[in-house]
Amino acid sequence: xxxxxxxxxxxxxxxxxxxxxxxxxxxxxxxxxxxxxxxxxxxxxxxxxxxxxxxxxxxxxxxxxxxxxxxxxxxxxxxxxxxxxxxxxxxxxxxxxxxxxxxxxxxxxxxxxxxxxxxxxxxxxxxxxxxxxxxxxxxxxxxxxxxxxxxxxxxxxxxxxxxxxxxxxxxxxxxxxxxxxxxxxxx
Ligand code: FES
Numbered sequence: 001x002x003x004x005x006x007x008x009x010x011x012x013x014x015x016x017x018x019x020x021x022x023x024x025x026x027x028x029x030x031x032x033x034x035x036x037x038x039x040x041x042x043x044x045x046x047x048x049x050x051x052x053x054x055x056x057x058x059x060x061x062x063x064x065x066x067x068x069x070x071x072x073x074x075x076x077x078x079x080x081x082x083x084x085x086x087x088x089x090x091x092x093x094x095x096x097x098x099x100x101x102x103x104x105x106x107x108x109x110x111x112x113x114x115x116x117x118x119x120x121x122x123x124x125x126x127x128x129x130x131x132x133x134x135x136x137x138x139x140x141x142x143x144x145x146x147x148x149x150x151x152x153x154x155x156x157x158x159x160x161x162x163x164x165x166x167x168x169x170x171x172x173x174x175x176x177x178x179x180x181x182x183x184x185x186x187x
C-alpha cells in the first residue's frame with residue numbers, strides 16, 4: 001500500500017514517539033539490569049592451588065584492614081571483615097575474606113572504597129542504611145561488589161561476583177590455597 005505525501009505528513013509524529021518509547025524502554029531495562037540482574041553467590045568452587053603466604057595475621061588485626069597479593073597470576077585482596085562471610089575464613093572471633101581484584105565486567109582492578117559518600121557520589125550507589133560498610137569498587141565503570149556477601153556484584157555493569165580466594169591460617173600467618181575460576185568478562 002502506498003501512502004500519499006499528505007498521509008505521511010500526518011503520521012510524522014510516529015517516529016519521535018517510537019524513538020522516545022524505545023529510549024525509555026532501554027533505560028528501564030538498563031536500570032533494572034544494573035540494579036537487580038546480578039548473579040547470586042553459590043557455595044565456594046575453589047580450584048586448589050599452591051599455598052601462597054598472604055600476610056601475618058597481625059597485619060590484619062583491625063577490621064577493614066586489607067592486604068593486596070597475587071594468586072594464580074591474578075591481583076587479589078585479603079580483608080579483615082566484621083563477621084563471617086560465605087567462602088571466607090573465621091579464626092576464633094576474627095573473620096577474613098579474599099577476592100580476585102579483577103572486575104567481572106571488563107577486567108579493571110577493583111579497590112576497597114571505605115567512604116559511603118564516595119560510593120554515593122562517585123559510584124552513584126547508595127546502599128540500604130544497614131549496609132553502609134566499605135565495598136569493593138571498580139573505577140572504570142563504577143561497579144560495586146560487596147565483600148560481606150561473598151563478593152556479589154550489587155551495582156553497576158558487572159553481573160558476576162568476584163572470584164573468591166580460599167584462605168587458611170597456618171601458625172601466625174594467612175595463606176591463600178585456592179581460587180574460584182574467573183568468569184568470562186562482560187557477561
Ligand atoms: Fe569494572 Fe567495567 S571494568 S565496571
